[in-house]
Structures are given as structure tokens and as C-alpha cells.
Amino acid sequence: MCQDCGCGDPNLVPVELQTRILARNDDAAAHNRAHFAERGVLAINLMGSPGSGKTAVLEATARGVADKSRLAALAGDLATDNDAARLERAGIRARAITTGQACHLDAEMVHHELHHLDLGGVEYLFIENVGNLVCPAVYDLGQHANVVVLSVTEGEDKPLKYPTMFARADLVLLTKVDLLPYLSIDMRAIYRSLSLVMPNPTLIPMSSPSGGGLETWIDWLAGRRAAVGAEMVFA
Amino acid sequence: MHEYSIVQSLVDSVAAAVRGRQNATVHRVHVAIGELAGVDCTLLATAYEVFRAGTLCERSTLTIDRVPARWECPRCGAPIERGAFLRCPLCDEPARLGGGDEIVLERIELEVA
Numbered sequence: 001m002c003q004d005c006g007c008g009d010p011n012l013v014p015v016e017l018q019t020r021i022l023a024r025n026d027d028a029a030a031h032n033r034a035h036f037a038e039r040g041v042l043a044i045n046l047m048g049s050p051g052s053g054k055t056a057v058l059e060a061t062a063r064g065v066a067d068k069s070r071l072a073a074l075a076g077d078l079a080t081d082n083d084a085a086r087l088e089r090a091g092i093r094a095r096a097i098t099t100g101q102a103c104h105l106d107a108e109m110v111h112h113e114l115h116h117l118d119l120g121g122v123e124y125l126f127i128e129n130v131g132n133l134v135c136p137a138v139y140d141l142g143q144h145a146n147v148v149v150l151s152v153t154e155g156e157d158k159p160l161k162y163p164t165m166f167a168r169a170d171l172v173l174l175t176k177v178d179l180l181p182y183l184s185i186d187m188r189a190i191y192r193s194l195s196l197v198m199p200n201p202t203l204i205p206m207s208s209p210s211g212g213g214l215e216t217w218i219d220w221l222a223g224r225r226a227a228v229g230a231e232m233v234f235a
Numbered sequence: 236m237h238e239y240s241i242v243q244s245l246v247d248s249v250a251a252a253v254r255g256r257q258n259a260t261v262h263r264v265h266v267a268i269g270e271l272a273g274v275d276c277t278l279l280a281t282a283y284e285v286f287r288a289g290t291l292c293e294r295s296t297l298t299i300d301r302v303p304a305r306w307e308c309p310r311c312g313a314p315i316e317r318g319a320f321l322r323c324p325l326c327d328e329p330a331r332l333g334g335g336d337e338i339v340l341e342r343i344e345l346e347v348a
Contacts, residue, residue, distance in 0.1 A: 011346050011347050011348070012262055012344050012345070012346060012347075013259070013344065013345045013346075013347055014342055014343075014344050014345075015252060015253075015342055015343050015344070015345060016341075016342045017248075017252055017340050017341060017342050017343065018339060018340075018341055018342075019248055019252075019339065019340045020337075020338065020339055020340075021241060021244050021245050021248055021266065021338045021339065021340050022241070022244055022338055023248070024244060024247070025244070102237075102240070103236055103237055104237055106240075134237075134273060135236070135237040135273070137273045138237055138241075138272065138273040138274065138338070139237075163271065164271050164272070164273040164336075165273075167271055167332065195320045195321065195322070196318070196319075196320060196321065197321070198321065199306070199321040199322070199329035199330045199331065199332075200329035
């Protein structure tokens with residue numbers, strides 16, 4: 001008997017569930033996280049618009065790290081393995097995840113590819129998500145931190161237009177700052193936009209070709225790994 | 236456009252919930268979608284209309300409860316006003332999301348013969 005909505009239909013039975021619709025993804029993400037903990041790997045979900053400079057950030061990161069065997073990456077795109085090839089050339093152990101039509105990576109895609117990636121000696125795994133400021137924010141991949149790559153050419157109000165993505169970001173890498181002299185972009189306006197959607201706005205200005213901001217970014221990564229490592233020990 | 240993949244997971248969740256119930260037809264599906272869940276409710280509704288065909292949800296309607304984002308201070312619990320900086324004006328703590336990121340199957344209504 002339906003007692004909920006008052007429709008009085010004697011044949012309607014309400015069943016209370018309160019289940020997370022993406023529970024299967026979340027379980028796979030937890031499984032990935034366990035893999036990372038076992039290996040002592042810090043996993044970063046690197047997100048951002050197409051062309052924001054995600055791959056360039058990783059190439060620069062490789063230039064800033066003496067022992068590149070500590071780095072690995074999974075590069076998601078709808079088609080081609082171009083990014084994975086670029087990362088390999090930069091010295092980062094990398095695998096491509098081609099999603100076909102899917103606009104985001106999910107935890108099962110990552111899990112599947114992890115079995116083809118040798119994580120021996122790896123301390124940092126970058127999961128370069130499909131270029132998109134909407135869908136990738138929805139799926140937990142098992143990462144320890146969300147890093148959003150935002151280029152200065154995208155405009156000051158980008159965070160306000162895509163609040164979900166920035167609300168979940170632990171760090172924003174503001175790329176292409178070497179172009180600032182040619183643009184009428186107010187850095188304070190970017191910070192202000194971020195402060196309205198990101199609880200603890202943390203931003204590192206970067207210029208991947210010149211290596212500007214690279215040291216701060218690498219320090220941030222090391223700090224994160226140390227913090228997560230401590231959690232792993234006590235887990 | 237990840238709403239189709241969410242509907243696929245939703246239909247799987249409904250199937251799991253009705254498994255073992257004989258002679259039951261899914262009449263209505265209630266979901267709660269947070270403002271900051273990253274899911275567009277209109278697209279979700281459209282995706283449901285398309286995807287339910289040929290599934291056990293074929294004869295059901297989808298009801299979406301939109302949950303507004305609720306930011307609050309993690310220390311004093313004070314709510315942060317909409318449109319304000321996401322930091323407690325009293326404690327200077329970064330705000331915490333108290334609700335509004337859920338993607339939840341709340342309940343289903345079954346027609347039983």
C-alpha cells in the first residue's frame with residue numbers, strides 16, 4: 001500500500017534505498033586507492049580544459065625531477081595516444097587511455113590500465129583526465145588530490161562558470177603566465193573568482209616552457225606525498 | 236555529457252533493488268541530485284527517457300529532487316551565504332560543503348500485482 005504520496009493506490013509499494021548511484025565507481029576508486037597505498041604512490045587527478053596545458057605541465061615536471069623513474073602517468077583522451085607518446089618522450093612512464101566517446105575517465109578504466117603500468121619505484125602517478133571542465137569532476141578515480149590546470153587565456157571568470165570542478169580542486173595550476181604581457185587579464189580577478197567557488201583557493205602561477213613555478217609545484221607534490229604517506233602508515 | 240553513464244548506473248541500481256521481487260513493476264524512481272554534483276538535471280531527465288526503453292524502468296517516471304549547495308564553517312557550523320567567499324567571516328576557516336554534492340537513488344515505487 002502506498003502510504004507515502006497519498007495517492008491511495010493499494011498496489012504501490014515504496015522501497016527506501018538511499019544508495020549512491022555511482023557506488024560501483026566509488027568501490028573501484030577505493031580499490032585503486034588501496035593499490036596506491038600499497039605502492040606508496042601519490043595519485044593526482046589532473047583536470048582542465050582541452051589545451052589548458054596539462055601535458056605541458058607534466059613535461060615540465062619531468063624536466064624538474066632528476067630521477068624520472070619516480071614519475072608515471074595515465075593520459076586520457078577520446079582518441080589517439082599522442083599525449084602518452086609525448087610523456088614517454090619526456091621520460092615519464094606513460095600509458096594512454098582512449099575513451100572512445102566518453103567525456104571523462106572512471107575508476108574502472110584507471111584500474112584496467114594500472115595493470116599494464118609498472119609502478120615499481122614510482123612515487124607520483126599523474127592521471128591526466130580527458131580535457132573537459134564538467135564531467136571529470138564527477139568520478140572519483142582513487143586519487144589523493146585534484147589538480148585543475150587553468151590557462152590565463154581562458155578568462156578570469158572560468159571558475160565561476162564551472163563551480164563543481166573548482167569546488168573539488170585541491171590546487172589550481174595557472175598556466176601560460178608568460179602570455180600575460182599580451183593579454184588584458186587581471187590576476188586578482190582570477191583569484192577573486194576562485195575564492196567564490198573554492199573553499200581554500202590555492203594557486204600556483206606556471207609557465208611550462210620557461211619552468212616558472214615549477215619548483216613551487218614540485219614542493220607542493222612532495223608535501224602532499226609526505227602527508228598522504230603519514231596517513232598510509234597509520235591506516 | 237556523462238548523464239547517460241549516470242542513468243546506466245541508476246538503472247543497474249534499480250535492478251539490484253528489485254532483484255528477487257516477483258511480479259513487481261517499477262512505477263517511479265526518486266533521485267536526489269546536488270547542485271554541485273556536476274549533473275545537469277534536464278540532461279539527466281532526457282537521458283532517462285531515452286535509456287529506460289527496453290529496461291525494467293521502461294514504464295517508470297523519474298522524479299529528481301534538486302539539493303542546493305550548503306556551505307558551512309567546519310568550526311562554528313555557521314552557514315556561508317550564497318554568493319559569498321567560501322570562508323567563515325567569524326573563524327576565518329575555509330568552508331566545508333555540508334550538502335549539495337549527492338547523486339543518490341532515494342527510493343523506488345513498485346507496482347505489485
